[in-house]
Amino acid sequence: MKAKIIITPKKxxxxxxxxxxxxxxxxxxxxxxxxxxxxxYVEIDLAPGTDRETARVALNxxxxxxxxxxxxxxxxxxxx
Amino acid sequence: xxxAVLQLPASNCDQDCVHAVRVLGHTADLVWHxxxxxxxxxxxxxxxxxxYGDYLRCGAIARFSPVMQAxxxxxxxxxxxxxxxxxxxxxxxxxLLPGALIRNRDLQFHCEQVYLKTGNAETPFTxxxxxxxxxxIPIAHGDGCYFADEQTLGQLQAGGQILWQYxxxxxxxxxxxxxxxxxxxxxGICNAARxxxxxxxxxxxxxxxxxxxxxxxxxxxxxLHTLAVSGTRRAA
Numbered sequence: 001m002k003a004k005i006i007i008t009p010k011k012x013x014x015x016x017x018x019x020x021x022x023x024x025x026x027x028x029x030x031x032x033x034x035x036x037x038x039x040x041y042v043e044i045d046l047a048p049g050t051d052r053e054t055a056r057v058a059l060n061x062x063x064x065x066x067x068x069x070x071x072x073x074x075x076x077x078x079x080x
Numbered sequence: 081x082x083x084a085v086l087q088l089p090a091s092n093c094d095q096d097c098v099h100a101v102r103v104l105g106h107t108a109d110l111v112w113h114x115x116x117x118x119x120x121x122x123x124x125x126x127x128x129x130x131x132y133g134d135y136l137r138c139g140a141i142a143r144f145s146p147v148m149q150a151x152x153x154x155x156x157x158x159x160x161x162x163x164x165x166x167x168x169x170x171x172x173x174x175x176l177l178p179g180a181l182i183r184n185r186d187l188q189f190h191c192e193q194v195y196l197k198t199g200n201a202e203t204p205f206t207x208x209x210x211x212x213x214x215x216x217i218p219i220a221h222g223d224g225c226y227f228a229d230e231q232t233l234g235q236l237q238a239g240g241q242i243l244w245q246y247x248x249x250x251x252x253x254x255x256x257x258x259x260x261x262x263x264x265x266x267x268g269i270c271n272a273a274r275x276x277x278x279x280x281x282x283x284x285x286x287x288x289x290x291x292x293x294x295x296x297x298x299x300x301x302x303x304l305h306t307l308a309v310s311g312t313r314r315a316a
Contacts (some may be wrong), residue, residue: 004103009182012262013182013227014182014185014225016183016184016185016186016187016261017183017187020187023308040136066134066136066140066144067175069140069180071138071172071179071180071227071228071229072180072182072227
Protein backbone atom coordinates (compact mmCIF):
# COMPACT_ATOMS: atom_id res chain seq x y z
CA MET A 1 0.00 0.00 0.00
CA LYS A 2 1.40 3.36 -1.01
CA ALA A 3 0.62 7.00 -0.35
CA LYS A 4 1.66 9.55 -2.93
CA ILE A 5 1.97 13.22 -2.10
CA ILE A 6 2.43 15.70 -4.91
CA ILE A 7 3.62 19.12 -3.79
CA THR A 8 3.50 22.11 -6.12
CA PRO A 9 4.32 25.79 -5.68
CA LYS A 10 1.28 28.00 -5.14
CA LYS A 11 0.27 29.94 -8.22
CA UNK A 12 1.08 33.29 -6.56
CA UNK A 13 4.63 32.20 -5.69
CA UNK A 14 7.53 32.91 -8.01
CA UNK A 15 8.64 29.59 -9.54
CA UNK A 16 11.98 30.28 -11.25
CA UNK A 17 12.63 26.57 -11.77
CA UNK A 18 9.34 26.14 -13.59
CA UNK A 19 10.01 29.23 -15.69
CA UNK A 20 13.50 28.07 -16.62
CA UNK A 21 12.23 24.61 -17.63
CA UNK A 22 9.44 26.24 -19.63
CA UNK A 23 11.97 28.39 -21.48
CA UNK A 24 14.19 25.37 -22.12
CA UNK A 25 11.27 23.40 -23.58
CA UNK A 26 10.54 26.29 -25.91
CA UNK A 27 14.20 26.45 -26.99
CA UNK A 28 14.09 22.72 -27.70
CA UNK A 29 11.18 23.29 -30.03
CA UNK A 30 8.35 21.87 -27.95
CA UNK A 31 5.31 23.87 -28.98
CA UNK A 32 2.24 24.81 -27.03
CA UNK A 33 3.73 24.74 -23.52
CA UNK A 34 2.14 27.66 -21.64
CA UNK A 35 3.24 26.89 -18.09
CA UNK A 36 5.58 24.61 -16.13
CA UNK A 37 5.55 24.16 -12.37
CA UNK A 38 8.32 22.22 -10.68
CA UNK A 39 7.32 20.60 -7.40
CA UNK A 40 8.10 17.55 -5.30
CA TYR A 41 6.83 13.99 -5.18
CA VAL A 42 6.88 12.01 -1.94
CA GLU A 43 6.05 8.30 -1.98
CA ILE A 44 5.29 6.66 1.35
CA ASP A 45 5.10 2.90 1.85
CA LEU A 46 2.39 1.88 4.30
CA ALA A 47 2.26 -1.36 6.28
CA PRO A 48 -0.06 -4.01 4.79
CA GLY A 49 -3.53 -3.83 6.29
CA THR A 50 -3.29 -0.14 7.18
CA ASP A 51 -6.74 1.42 7.40
CA ARG A 52 -7.07 3.68 4.39
CA GLU A 53 -9.07 6.44 6.07
CA THR A 54 -6.87 6.51 9.18
CA ALA A 55 -3.83 6.82 6.92
CA ARG A 56 -5.47 9.56 4.91
CA VAL A 57 -6.20 11.66 7.99
CA ALA A 58 -2.71 11.17 9.43
CA LEU A 59 -0.87 11.85 6.17
CA ASN A 60 -3.03 14.84 5.41
CA UNK A 61 -1.93 16.30 8.73
CA UNK A 62 1.73 15.38 8.09
CA UNK A 63 1.62 16.91 4.63
CA UNK A 64 0.09 20.10 5.99
CA UNK A 65 2.50 20.64 8.88
CA UNK A 66 5.71 19.06 7.60
CA UNK A 67 5.89 17.69 4.06
CA UNK A 68 4.61 20.92 2.50
CA UNK A 69 4.71 24.55 3.61
CA UNK A 70 1.21 26.04 3.21
CA UNK A 71 2.71 29.53 2.84
CA UNK A 72 4.26 28.63 -0.51
CA UNK A 73 2.99 25.21 -1.55
CA UNK A 74 -0.16 23.18 -2.28
CA UNK A 75 -0.29 19.41 -2.03
CA UNK A 76 -2.39 16.54 -3.28
CA UNK A 77 -2.58 13.25 -1.40
CA UNK A 78 -3.36 9.96 -3.13
CA UNK A 79 -3.53 6.55 -1.48
CA UNK A 80 -3.47 3.43 -3.61
CA UNK B 81 25.49 38.58 28.63
CA UNK B 82 25.34 34.97 27.60
CA UNK B 83 24.18 33.69 24.23
CA ALA B 84 23.01 30.20 23.30
CA VAL B 85 24.03 29.38 19.72
CA LEU B 86 22.21 26.36 18.32
CA GLN B 87 24.25 23.63 16.69
CA LEU B 88 22.17 21.61 14.25
CA PRO B 89 23.49 18.90 11.91
CA ALA B 90 25.17 20.89 9.09
CA SER B 91 25.07 24.24 10.82
CA ASN B 92 28.25 25.90 9.54
CA CYS B 93 28.14 29.39 11.04
CA ASP B 94 27.72 28.30 14.65
CA GLN B 95 31.38 28.97 15.47
CA ASP B 96 31.25 32.29 13.61
CA CYS B 97 28.38 33.39 15.83
CA VAL B 98 30.15 32.28 19.01
CA HIS B 99 33.24 34.17 17.83
CA ALA B 100 31.26 37.33 17.05
CA VAL B 101 29.69 37.32 20.52
CA ARG B 102 33.11 36.85 22.14
CA VAL B 103 34.63 39.65 20.05
CA LEU B 104 31.99 41.89 21.59
CA GLY B 105 33.18 40.86 25.05
CA HIS B 106 30.36 38.50 25.92
CA THR B 107 30.01 34.75 26.26
CA ALA B 108 28.33 32.09 24.16
CA ASP B 109 27.84 28.36 24.30
CA LEU B 110 26.88 25.95 21.56
CA VAL B 111 23.65 24.07 22.28
CA TRP B 112 23.29 20.70 20.57
CA HIS B 113 20.12 20.07 18.56
CA UNK B 114 19.10 17.13 20.75
CA UNK B 115 19.27 19.18 23.93
CA UNK B 116 15.89 20.02 25.40
CA UNK B 117 17.25 23.02 27.31
CA UNK B 118 19.00 26.23 26.30
CA UNK B 119 20.83 26.44 29.61
CA UNK B 120 21.53 29.85 31.07
CA UNK B 121 20.77 31.87 27.97
CA UNK B 122 20.01 35.60 27.85
CA UNK B 123 19.50 35.39 24.09
CA UNK B 124 19.49 32.77 21.36
CA UNK B 125 21.09 32.75 17.92
CA UNK B 126 19.95 30.25 15.31
CA UNK B 127 22.99 30.26 13.00
CA UNK B 128 23.47 29.81 9.29
CA UNK B 129 24.27 26.60 7.46
CA UNK B 130 22.39 23.82 5.74
CA UNK B 131 20.69 22.11 8.65
CA TYR B 132 19.65 18.54 7.90
CA GLY B 133 21.06 18.97 4.40
CA ASP B 134 18.28 21.43 3.49
CA TYR B 135 16.30 18.26 2.73
CA LEU B 136 12.59 18.70 1.93
CA ARG B 137 12.81 22.51 2.41
CA CYS B 138 15.40 24.72 4.09
CA GLY B 139 14.68 24.57 7.83
CA ALA B 140 11.75 22.17 7.49
CA ILE B 141 13.32 19.36 9.51
CA ALA B 142 15.30 21.54 11.91
CA ARG B 143 12.15 23.11 13.28
CA PHE B 144 11.15 19.76 14.80
CA SER B 145 14.48 19.19 16.58
CA PRO B 146 14.22 18.99 20.39
CA VAL B 147 16.15 22.21 20.94
CA MET B 148 13.60 24.13 18.85
CA GLN B 149 10.91 23.30 21.40
CA ALA B 150 13.07 25.10 23.96
CA UNK B 151 13.47 28.02 21.53
CA UNK B 152 9.68 28.19 21.08
CA UNK B 153 9.22 28.44 24.85
CA UNK B 154 12.05 30.96 25.18
CA UNK B 155 10.49 33.14 22.48
CA UNK B 156 7.02 32.82 24.00
CA UNK B 157 8.41 34.10 27.30
CA UNK B 158 9.78 37.19 25.55
CA UNK B 159 13.40 36.09 25.12
CA UNK B 160 15.42 37.55 22.24
CA UNK B 161 15.94 35.17 19.33
CA UNK B 162 17.96 36.03 16.20
CA UNK B 163 17.98 33.76 13.16
CA UNK B 164 20.71 34.30 10.58
CA UNK B 165 20.42 32.88 7.04
CA UNK B 166 19.43 29.23 7.60
CA UNK B 167 18.38 30.37 11.07
CA UNK B 168 15.93 32.81 9.45
CA UNK B 169 14.57 29.99 7.29
CA UNK B 170 14.15 27.80 10.38
CA UNK B 171 12.30 30.51 12.33
CA UNK B 172 9.91 30.98 9.38
CA UNK B 173 9.31 27.23 9.10
CA UNK B 174 8.71 27.12 12.85
CA UNK B 175 6.07 29.82 12.56
CA LEU B 176 8.00 32.14 14.88
CA LEU B 177 8.28 34.54 11.94
CA PRO B 178 5.74 34.99 9.12
CA GLY B 179 6.39 34.11 5.47
CA ALA B 180 8.89 31.80 3.85
CA LEU B 181 12.24 31.85 2.04
CA ILE B 182 12.24 30.32 -1.43
CA ARG B 183 14.80 29.74 -4.19
CA ASN B 184 16.58 32.88 -5.42
CA ARG B 185 14.79 34.22 -8.49
CA ASP B 186 17.84 33.66 -10.73
CA LEU B 187 18.42 30.15 -9.32
CA GLN B 188 21.99 31.18 -8.45
CA PHE B 189 23.73 30.90 -5.09
CA HIS B 190 24.70 34.46 -4.14
CA CYS B 191 27.85 35.07 -2.12
CA GLU B 192 28.52 38.81 -2.05
CA GLN B 193 28.45 42.02 -0.04
CA VAL B 194 25.11 43.83 0.11
CA TYR B 195 23.85 47.06 1.62
CA LEU B 196 20.97 47.05 4.06
CA LYS B 197 18.66 49.88 4.96
CA THR B 198 17.12 49.71 8.41
CA GLY B 199 13.36 50.09 8.23
CA ASN B 200 12.61 50.37 11.93
CA ALA B 201 15.28 51.59 14.34
CA GLU B 202 13.14 51.13 17.43
CA THR B 203 13.42 47.39 17.98
CA PRO B 204 15.71 45.29 20.20
CA PHE B 205 17.68 44.33 17.08
CA THR B 206 18.14 47.77 15.52
CA UNK B 207 18.01 50.59 18.06
CA UNK B 208 21.78 51.01 18.32
CA UNK B 209 22.22 51.38 14.55
CA UNK B 210 23.15 55.03 13.89
CA UNK B 211 20.37 56.94 12.09
CA UNK B 212 20.74 56.68 8.32
CA UNK B 213 23.59 54.17 8.59
CA UNK B 214 23.59 51.58 5.79
CA UNK B 215 24.91 48.21 6.88
CA UNK B 216 27.41 46.53 4.56
CA ILE B 217 27.09 42.85 5.30
CA PRO B 218 27.68 39.70 3.23
CA ILE B 219 25.05 37.27 2.03
CA ALA B 220 25.66 33.61 1.12
CA HIS B 221 22.51 31.75 0.15
CA GLY B 222 20.60 29.99 -2.59
CA ASP B 223 17.17 30.21 -0.96
CA GLY B 224 16.80 33.74 0.31
CA CYS B 225 13.86 35.08 -1.67
CA TYR B 226 11.39 36.27 0.96
CA PHE B 227 7.76 35.49 0.20
CA ALA B 228 4.56 36.22 2.09
CA ASP B 229 1.01 36.82 0.92
CA GLU B 230 -0.22 40.39 0.49
CA GLN B 231 -2.10 40.43 3.76
CA THR B 232 1.02 39.36 5.67
CA LEU B 233 3.16 41.93 3.85
CA GLY B 234 0.62 44.60 4.82
CA GLN B 235 0.82 43.53 8.45
CA LEU B 236 4.62 43.61 8.35
CA GLN B 237 4.58 47.13 6.96
CA ALA B 238 1.90 48.41 9.32
CA GLY B 239 3.60 46.85 12.33
CA GLY B 240 7.08 48.16 11.58
CA GLN B 241 8.29 44.57 11.30
CA ILE B 242 10.43 45.03 8.19
CA LEU B 243 13.81 45.57 9.84
CA TRP B 244 16.16 45.52 6.85
CA GLN B 245 15.76 45.91 3.09
CA TYR B 246 18.34 45.39 0.36
CA UNK B 247 19.42 48.73 -1.11
CA UNK B 248 22.19 50.23 -3.21
CA UNK B 249 25.22 52.12 -1.88
CA UNK B 250 23.17 55.33 -1.86
CA UNK B 251 20.40 53.77 0.22
CA UNK B 252 17.92 53.49 -2.64
CA UNK B 253 15.73 50.39 -2.50
CA UNK B 254 15.91 49.25 -6.11
CA UNK B 255 15.28 46.05 -8.02
CA UNK B 256 18.92 45.88 -9.11
CA UNK B 257 20.04 45.92 -5.47
CA UNK B 258 17.75 43.01 -4.68
CA UNK B 259 19.99 39.93 -4.88
CA UNK B 260 17.36 37.22 -4.65
CA UNK B 261 13.94 38.56 -5.66
CA UNK B 262 12.62 39.09 -2.12
CA UNK B 263 9.27 40.85 -2.03
CA UNK B 264 9.70 44.51 -0.98
CA UNK B 265 13.49 43.85 -1.01
CA UNK B 266 13.06 42.27 2.42
CA UNK B 267 16.32 41.08 3.95
CA GLY B 268 15.10 40.72 7.52
CA ILE B 269 11.97 40.98 9.66
CA CYS B 270 10.81 40.61 13.24
CA ASN B 271 7.65 39.20 14.80
CA ALA B 272 4.80 41.38 16.04
CA ALA B 273 6.13 41.21 19.62
CA ARG B 274 9.57 42.31 18.32
CA UNK B 275 11.55 39.75 20.28
CA UNK B 276 12.21 37.34 17.39
CA UNK B 277 14.06 38.49 14.27
CA UNK B 278 15.60 36.85 11.23
CA UNK B 279 17.70 38.03 8.31
CA UNK B 280 19.44 36.39 5.36
CA UNK B 281 22.65 38.50 5.51
CA UNK B 282 25.37 37.49 7.97
CA UNK B 283 26.14 40.02 10.72
CA UNK B 284 28.32 37.28 12.24
CA UNK B 285 30.62 37.55 9.22
CA UNK B 286 30.88 41.33 9.53
CA UNK B 287 31.72 41.95 13.15
CA UNK B 288 35.38 42.96 12.96
CA UNK B 289 37.32 45.03 10.45
CA UNK B 290 39.68 42.19 9.55
CA UNK B 291 36.64 40.70 7.80
CA UNK B 292 36.13 43.87 5.75
CA UNK B 293 33.23 45.30 7.71
CA UNK B 294 32.10 45.50 11.30
CA UNK B 295 28.62 46.80 10.52
CA UNK B 296 27.11 43.55 11.81
CA UNK B 297 28.11 44.58 15.33
CA UNK B 298 25.30 47.12 15.43
CA UNK B 299 22.75 44.31 15.42
CA UNK B 300 24.45 42.41 18.25
CA UNK B 301 25.08 45.68 20.13
CA UNK B 302 21.36 46.46 19.89
CA UNK B 303 20.50 43.07 21.40
CA LEU B 304 23.12 43.48 24.13
CA HIS B 305 21.89 46.95 25.00
CA THR B 306 18.32 45.69 25.19
CA LEU B 307 19.37 42.90 27.54
CA ALA B 308 21.41 45.28 29.70
CA VAL B 309 18.44 47.62 30.07
CA SER B 310 15.91 44.87 30.74
CA GLY B 311 18.34 43.42 33.26
CA THR B 312 16.70 40.04 33.28
CA ARG B 313 18.54 36.82 32.92
CA ARG B 314 16.20 34.37 31.32
CA ALA B 315 16.48 30.64 31.39
CA ALA B 316 14.68 28.11 29.30
